[in-house]
Amino acid sequence: HAFVAVDYGSRPFRLLSVTDNQDIIVLADRTTFNVGLGRAFYSGLAIGVVVPFVGQQGVNDSLVGTAPEFDGVAASGLGDVIISGRYAFWRSERARGALSIPVSFPTGTADGFMTHGSAVARPRFLWDYDLDTDHPVTVIGNLGVAARASSKFLDLNQATALDFGVGAETPISGDGRWQALATVVGELGLVENDFAERPMELIGA
Secondary structure: OEEEEEEEEEEEEEEEOOOOOOEEEEEEEEEEEEEEEEEEOOOOEEEEEEEEEEEEEEEOHHHOOOOHHHOOOOOOEEOOEEEEEEEEEEEOOOEEEEEEEEEEEOOOOOOOOOOOOOOEEOOEEEEEEEOOOOOOOEEEEEEEEEEEOOEEEOOEEEOOEEEEEEEEEEEOOOOOOOEEEEEEEEEEEOOOOOHHHOOEEEEEO
């Protein structure tokens, strides 16, 4: 199957100072288009590819000239292409488990915060469980590793890290075609583990 997804982020990239509680907005907003192809097989194996494209991003002009990282930031460009494989190895009446290995390749625009600069592999265990409630609720989660070469940005060392997420989803329409979703995702740095290497994000959809 093929799909196109659009996501919009408000203040998707900001810097927080733990010493003086200063909040510096690097990107005010970003709109990304994700074009993907996928194929599922009866054996439980699925493969796919996603090509992200940043249609626009609003750069904080006040940061230009304060550091080389903020000079000449592109307003749009290609992101890192992701190729993934997934194998559903376990299923019961209420629970399911799978292994997934998405791998991204450094195809993104180098001067627009759109690429890591090297290949990144994220092997992970995926699971979900249907709760026994009057209204259907499914708890979802993943745990894995983000294996990548070290990349420094100011005081952030984005290197190999534990990768985790947990959330829940529930249908909001009678036919189940529309779902409400809330997740918390994050990383714990394995090379360095300061405040900057422990990002977390709350996502609702």
